[in-house]
Amino acid sequence: MQLSLLEKIGFSLMLAAWIAWGSNLIGNALVYAEPLQVAAFKIEGGSGAASGTAEKPPAEQAAGGSDISALLASADASAGAKTFKKCKSCHTKEKGGKNRVGPNLWDVVGRAKAGAAGFNFSGALKGLGGAWTYQDLDAFLASPKGFAKGTKMSFAGLKKPKDRAAVIVFLRSLSDQPKPLP
Ligand code: HEC
Known part of the structure; x- marks a missing residue:
């Protein structure tokens, strides 16, 4: 066709x-x-x-305030272990360690806030929500009461960013699988 x-x-x-x-x-x-x-x-x-x-x-x-990433990268965990002496009276650091005045801090980086088993946290800490990021730990340790108004952690805070970074790097090491640095 x-x-x-x-x-x-x-x-x-x-x-x-x-x-x-x-x-x-x-x-x-x-x-x-x-x-x-x-x-x-x-x-x-x-x-x-x-x-x-x-x-x-x-x-x-920049929005995160002090540049914690850079400080953490150069922080020294053994200096942090020394700084941790200030925390020892209230916190244990061993895996399965007891809660004292404050909760056990094994594996606290990345753990849910107010997440330590068997510790009676204040409403202030329970109300924060989320997990402990490096940023939040930095802010909390700079001024516990400033970050969590009404917290029962009676600690003035670590004023020097370097001291906080060192202690945070030390806290990070308290883990079977330390979280990656930011
Ligand atoms: C005088 C006792 C005391 C000292 C000293 C102290 N803390 Fe605490 N800490 C507490 C208490 C109590 C809480 C629980 C706070 C709440 O429930 O409000 C706490 C909570 C915390 C938490 C949150 C834990 C979670 O599971 O949410 C972190 C992290 C922490 N402390 C780190 C530190 C570090 C690091 C130092 C030292 C630089 C320190 N603390 C010094 C008493 C103390």
């Missing part, structure tokens, strides 16, 4: 439209894949070579 000229034109128009639609789909898929690759690269490398979202990480760090 012979196709009329009109039918041929109609058919090729349809074909053209179909190809255009199809390549549009493929084009979209390609364009979509591109930003994903860039994002994955940025997170891994952290170099932020390309514009846009690259500005985010430093801004987030």
Whole structure:
């Protein structure tokens, strides 16, 4: 059967439209894949070579107050062990150690706040919620009452960021699987 000229034109128009639609789909898929690759690269490398979202990480760090990450990276756990003498009267550090005036601190980094088994925490600490991040430990140890108003931890706080970083790195070491540093 012979196709009329009109039918041929109609058919090729349809074909053209179909190809255009199809390549549009493929084009979209390609364009979509591109930003994903860039994002994955940025997170891994952290170099932020390309514009846009690259500005985010430093801004987030700045929002956290003192730059705890840098301090932790250079902190000395053995100095922290010395600083921990100030905590010893109230806290044990051994795995399965007893609660004293304060709760046992084994594996406290990353643990749920007010999460030590068998310790009667104040409403202030129970009300905090979430887990002990490095940031929160830093803020709490700088000023327990400032961070958790009404806490029964009667401790003035460690004023020097370096002392806090050292003691936090020491607390981190009290674990079978120390959490990664930020
Ligand atoms: C005078 C006793 C005392 C001293 C000294 C003290 N703490 Fe505490 N600590 C407590 C008490 C009590 C709590 C429970 C607070 C509450 O329930 O409000 C606590 C709670 C904590 C918590 C939260 C534990 C959890 O499971 O949520 C951390 C972390 C902590 N102390 C770290 C330290 C560090 C580090 C030092 C030393 C730099 C220190 N404390 C010094 C009494 C003390």
